[in-house]
Amino acid sequence: MSDRQMKWTWSAIAFVVFAAVLGAIVDHYIHRALQRVDAAYGYTPNPEGVRQFLRELEEPTFAEAGADAMANAAGRDTFLYRAVDISHRRRYGKPWQSWDQGNAGTCVSMAFGLGEYTAECVDHVAGKTREPPLECASEPIYGGSRTAARLPPMERNLGGDGSYGGAAARWLTGNCRDKTIGGVLYRKEYGPFDLSEYSIPLSRTWGRDGVPLELGREAAKRRAKCVQVQTWAELCAAIERGTPVAICSQVGYGPTPRTRDADGFLSRGTPWSHAMLVWGVRHKDNGGGRDGGLIQNSWYVKWVGGPKWPADQPDGSFWASRQDIEAALQQGDSWAIGTSYEWRDLQNAEWGLAL
Numbered sequence: 224m225s226d227r228q229m230k231w232t233w234s235a236i237a238f239v240v241f242a243a244v245l246g247a248i249v250d251h252y253i254h255r256a257l258q259r260v261d262a263a264y265g266y267t268p269n270p271e272g273v274r275q276f277l278r279e280l281e282e283p284t285f286a287e288a289g290a291d292a293m294a295n296a297a298g299r300d301t302f303l304y305r306a307v308d309i310s311h312r313r314r315y316g317k318p319w320q321s322w323d324q325g326n327a328g329t330c331v332s333m334a335f336g337l338g339e340y341t342a343e344c345v346d347h348v349a350g351k352t353r354e355p356p357l358e359c360a361s362e363p364i365y366g367g368s369r370t371a372a373r374l375p376p377m378e379r380n381l382g383g384d385g386s387y388g389g390a391a392a393r394w395l396t397g398n399c400r401d402k403t404i405g406g407v408l409y410r411k412e413y414g415p416f417d418l419s420e421y422s423i424p425l426s427r428t429w430g431r432d433g434v435p436l437e438l439g440r441e442a443a444k445r446r447a448k449c450v451q452v453q454t455w456a457e458l459c460a461a462i463e464r465g466t467p468v469a470i471c472s473q474v475g476y477g478p479t480p481r482t483r484d485a486d487g488f489l490s491r492g493t494p495w496s497h498a499m500l501v502w503g504v505r506h507k508d509n510g511g512g513r514d515g516g517l518i519q520n521s522w523y524v525k526w527v528g529g530p531k532w533p534a535d536q537p538d539g540s541f542w543a544s545r546q547d548i549e550a551a552l553q554q555g556d557s558w559a560i561g562t563s564y565e566w567r568d569l570q571n572a573e574w575g576l577a578l
Contacts, residue, residue, distance in 0.1 A: 263522055264497045265328025265385040266471050266556075272374035273389035273556050277451060279398055285457040288450045289464070289564035296460035300509050301569065302517070303341050303467055303502040304537050310344035314355035321539035322361075324521040327423040328384025329430075332365035333521035334469040334498040335391040338560030339407055339447050341502055345465035346562055349569065357409035360418040363442055366429025367394035367405055371439070376400055379432055386430075388471035388498060388556040392449035395560070397442075404439030406446040413441055448564065452557045455549050458516065459504050465569055466561035467502040470518070472551035476543065483529030486512050489541040491550075501548065505532075514545035 282288040304319075311319035324333050336359040343356035368386040370377050372394035397405040410419050416438060418425075429435075434442070452458050452468050461468055475495030483489055503517030511532075517540055520526065524538035532542065551557060 263324050263326055263328070263330070264495055265324070265330040266473075266496045266498045267382075267385035267387055268471075268473070268496070268554070268556065269373070269387040269389065270555060272387060273451075275374045276389045276393050276398070279393075280450065282450065284451050284453055285461050285559045285564065286454070288448070289457070289461060289466075289559070291566040292460045292464040292466075292564060293456065295566040295568075296456075296463045298459065298506050298508065299463055299570070300505045300511055301463045301503060302533070302535075303345060303462060303465065304517070304519070304540075305535070306345045306348040306465075307341050307502075308535075308537075310347045310355040311358075313347075314357065319537070321519065321524045321537060322421070322521050323523050325421075325423050327426055328386075329361060329365050329423070329426050330521055331368060331386040331388060331391050331469075331471060331498040332361040332426070334471070334500045335364050335388070335395060335449075335558075335560060336361040337500050337519065337521070338467045338469045338502075338558075339395060341467045341500070342447070342465065342561040345569075349465065349567065351562075357411055360408045360410050362418060362422060362426045362429055363408045363434050363438060364391050364394055365426045366432075366434040367391075367399070367439065367442075369430045370433035371399045371401065372405060380430060384427070384430070385496075388469060388558050391469070392558045392560075395447040396449050397446045401439075404434070404436065404443055406442035406444065408438065408442045408445075413438060448561050449558045450564070451555070452559050453552055453555070455514075455545055455552070457559070458501060458548065458552065458557075459506075461559040461561075461564075462501065462504045462516075463569070464564070464567045466559045466564065467500050469498060469500050469558050469560055470548070470551045471498040471556040471558075472554040473497075474547055474551040474554075476541065476547075477527075481527045481541075483527060483531065483541050485530050487530055487532040487536055487542045488513070488515060488544065489527065491544075491547050503542075505542070513542075515542040516545070516548045517541075518543050
């Protein structure tokens with residue numbers, strides 16, 4: 224072998240080694256980034272607090288509060304995110320994009336805030352309200368659920384990040400001990416308080432010290448309805464009539480990196496202490512392949528990839544099997560979030576949420 228050939232050979236070997244090392248480094252940091260995203264949970268179960276809140280409600284479950292919807296639901300595939308996108312474009316002039324909680328444990332407030340926004344968007348697109356709604360602010364939900372609305376209530380909460388579903392439901396419905404506070408605030412300015420953009424520092428400040436009294440009273444001008452969802456049938460009926468469901472549980476999904484299968488599903492994985500929103504449902508009997516619920520996460524949209532079903536499935540979302548959703552519901556901290564619960568046939572809406 225000539226000297227020139229020898230030089231080319233060593234150059235080729237060096238290039239292959241360099242490429243392999245570079246690939247390993249890139250893979251390492253991608254996995255580290257995904258693992259950091261995975262650390263953004265924030266669900267801290269409080270079973271006794273949930274039980275106490277349920278005892279405060281006249282009709283604590285969707286089977287009771289939404290009996291009319293339970294009786295009339297027909298098992299239709301339903302995709303509430305379409306109402307959100309339509310309404311969002313009308314209000315903001317651009318498509319809706321997945322919310323991102325960042326490196327804070329604010330998942331409960333994200334799920335409940337998006338749930339209320341979804342319910343209001345459905346009302347708008349179905350013709351119940353004239354103006355498309357503003358996005359809901361998550362910071363007051365986070366702060367209120369960690370202090371005044373949790374059970375037992377706390378004036379200050381020094382326990383790090385996180386909350387639970389029953390406390391968020393109690394804040395949004397205004398069922399705090401002080402009945403003059405609690406409810407819905409939006410992404411806009413309220414005097415000196417600017418809620419127009421998501422703020423981790425503000426979330427943590429209010430999560431420690433509580434929501435300022437004047438804002439808590441402002442929130443009371445608009446209150447949501449929240450009742451517990453315990454079964455698959457309740458979840459399907461709620462979504463079919465236009466009411467999304469926040470699921471708070473320790474059910475997790477898929478190995479890292481996470482990739483949806485050919486039907487848009489993620490398989491069950493390691494436990495997550497996390498809250499997310501179910502805002503779509505599909506049924507095997509309708510040709511959807513499997514019974515499943517469409518879950519919207521509150522992480523950066525690139526946390527999951529792979530095929531979608533249907534084609535307009537939102538970024539950052541995935542389908543979960545009926546069995547996995549039932550496992551989450553059985554943990555007892557999942558909530559239908561809406562403005563009302565009577566039966567409403569979304570097939571009659573001009574834009575058609577159901578296929």
